[in-house]
Amino acid sequence: MSNLQPIRVGILGFGVVGTGLYQVLTENSDSIIQRVGRPVTVKRIADVDWDRSRDVTVPDELKTTDAYEIINDPEINIVAETIGGLEPAMKFVMDAIAAGKSVVTSNKEMIARHGHDILAAAAANSVDVQFEGAVGGVVPIIRTLKESLDADHIYEIMGIVNGTTNYILTEMSREGLDFQVALGQAQQLGYAEADPTDDVEGIDAANKLAILSAIAFGRRVDVDQIYREGISQLLPEDIAYAHRMGYVVKLLAIARRRDDDSVETHVHPVLLSQKHPLASVSGPFNAIFVRGRACDEVMLYGRGAGSLPTGSAVAGDVIDSARNLTKNAAGRVPCVCAGQAEIVPMGEVSSRVYVRMKVKDQPGVMGAISTIFGSQSISIACVMQEDTDGQTADIVWIMHECGEDQLTGALAAIQALPIVEAIPARIRVEG
Numbered sequence: 001m002s003n004l005q006p007i008r009v010g011i012l013g014f015g016v017v018g019t020g021l022y023q024v025l026t027e028n029s030d031s032i033i034q035r036v037g038r039p040v041t042v043k044r045i046a047d048v049d050w051d052r053s054r055d056v057t058v059p060d061e062l063k064t065t066d067a068y069e070i071i072n073d074p075e076i077n078i079v080a081e082t083i084g085g086l087e088p089a090m091k092f093v094m095d096a097i098a099a100g101k102s103v104v105t106s107n108k109e110m111i112a113r114h115g116h117d118i119l120a121a122a123a124a125n126s127v128d129v130q131f132e133g134a135v136g137g138v139v140p141i142i143r144t145l146k147e148s149l150d151a152d153h154i155y156e157i158m159g160i161v162n163g164t165t166n167y168i169l170t171e172m173s174r175e176g177l178d179f180q181v182a183l184g185q186a187q188q189l190g191y192a193e194a195d196p197t198d199d200v201e202g203i204d205a206a207n208k209l210a211i212l213s214a215i216a217f218g219r220r221v222d223v224d225q226i227y228r229e230g231i232s233q234l235l236p237e238d239i240a241y242a243h244r245m246g247y248v249v250k251l252l253a254i255a256r257r258r259d260d261d262s263v264e265t266h267v268h269p270v271l272l273s274q275k276h277p278l279a280s281v282s283g284p285f286n287a288i289f290v291r292g293r294a295c296d297e298v299m300l301y302g303r304g305a306g307s308l309p310t311g312s313a314v315a316g317d318v319i320d321s322a323r324n325l326t327k328n329a330a331g332r333v334p335c336v337c338a339g340q341a342e343i344v345p346m347g348e349v350s351s352r353v354y355v356r357m358k359v360k361d362q363p364g365v366m367g368a369i370s371t372i373f374g375s376q377s378i379s380i381a382c383v384m385q386e387d388t389d390g391q392t393a394d395i396v397w398i399m400h401e402c403g404e405d406q407l408t409g410a411l412a413a414i415q416a417l418p419i420v421e422a423i424p425a426r427i428r429v430e431g
C-alpha cells in the first residue's frame, strides 16, 4: 500500500454517466490503487435532486446540492463534470480549472463549442482537461487520436457516433419499419430521449465530429459549419433498395482533410457498401474508422452510451489525470489545434450518390432523364427500374462521383420534366 495521499475526486451531476463513473471508481478501487500507486477516492458528489431513485447507493456525507462545495474544496484534485449542456456546466468547469483542479467531462456540446477556451484555461493553470466520454461512449477514440496516432498524418474519419440513430436504422433495415415506429421502439427501450431531435437530426453527431476532426487535423472546427442532415426523412423502401444493391444505410459523421489542408465535414445518411468495416456495426453500438498515411486504417468499436460504458471512459480519464498529478505532469497532453480549419462548402464536396425518382411509366422516360444527367457531365454507375402500380415506376440510380451543386442543378431540371412525379430520395454513397 502506498504512503501517498489519495487523489480526491468530486463529481458534478449524478445522472446516467455520474453514477456509472462512481460505480467504476468504487467497485475497482483496489486495482486502481495498484495501477495509480495511490487511492483514487470520490470525496463529494453534487446533484440538484437527491430524492430521485438511482441504481447506486451513496453515503449521505458525500452528497451535496452545491457544486461549489466541490469546486472550492482544496482537498479535491479532480472534478468530473457529468451534468451536460452548456450552462452551468461551462461555468463550473472554468471555475474548477481556475481553482487549480484537473477536469474530466463527458460533455460533447461544451467541448465542441468551447473546447478551445477550456483547454487554453487548462494550459494557463497547468491542469488536465480530458473528455474521452464525450465521443463514442466507451470507444477510446480521443486518446487514440491524441496520443497513439499523434505522429501520423490523419486524413479521414468516418464514424457511427450516435447509438440512437444506429439502433433506429438497424431496426428499419431488419424489420422494414417506418422511421416513426422504429423511433418509438428506441424510446421504449431507453435508446432515445423523449425529445429525440439532437440525435435524429444529426446535431449530437455534428458535435462529436467537430471534436474528432479538430484533434485529428489539428485545426478547430466550428460546429455550425458542419453540414448536417438527419435520418427522419429516410424511407424504408430506400433502405430495402439499398440492401438489394449491396449497401446498408448508416448515419455517418465524415471528415476529410484535403491536400491544401482545407477540411470537409458532414453528417448525413449514407449508403455504405456491405463490405465496409463500419457496415456491420449495428444496434446502439458506435465505431470510428480512421485513415492515415502511416497507420493506413484503424477502427475502434464499442458501446456509444450507457451508464457503465461511459462511466468507464470517464473513469479512465480520472486515472490518467491522477497519474499525471502523481508525477507532476498535469497538462502533459496539450491542445493540439493550431488555428481555425478552412471548411470546404458542401456544394463543392463530391461523392457517389443514390437517387430514387417516381416517374410516369411510359416510353422515353429513361432517355429524357439520362440526357439531363449527361448534359451536366454526371455519369451513371447503375440504374434499376421497378413498376409500382402500372401508372408510375420507381427508377433508382447510382451516380459515379459528382459534385453536390452539379447534382442539385441536374435534379432541379429533372424534377421540372412532366414525366417526373417526385424525387423522394437522394443519399450519398460511401465504401
Ligand SMILES: NC(=O)c1ccc[n+]([C@@H]2O[C@H](COP(=O)([O-])OP(=O)(O)OC[C@H]3O[C@@H](n4cnc5c(N)ncnc54)[C@H](OP(=O)(O)O)[C@@H]3O)[C@@H](O)[C@H]2O)c1
Binding pocket: 012, 013, 014, 015, 016, 017, 018, 046, 047, 048, 049, 065, 067, 082, 083, 084, 085, 088, 106, 107, 108, 109, 133, 134, 137, 304, 305, 306, 307, 310
Ligand atoms: N447518457 C449517456 O449514455 C451519455 C454518453 C456519453 C456522453 N454523455 C454526456 O454526459 C453528460 C451527462 O449525461 P447524462 O446522460 O448522465 O445526463 P443526466 O442523466 O441528465 O445527468 C445529469 C445530472 O446532473 C444533474 N444536474 C443538473 N444541473 C445540476 C447542477 N447545477 N448541479 C449539479 N447537478 C446538476 C441532473 O439533475 P436533474 O436531472 O434533476 O436536472 C442529473 O442528475 C451529457 O453531456 C451527455 O451528453 C451521456
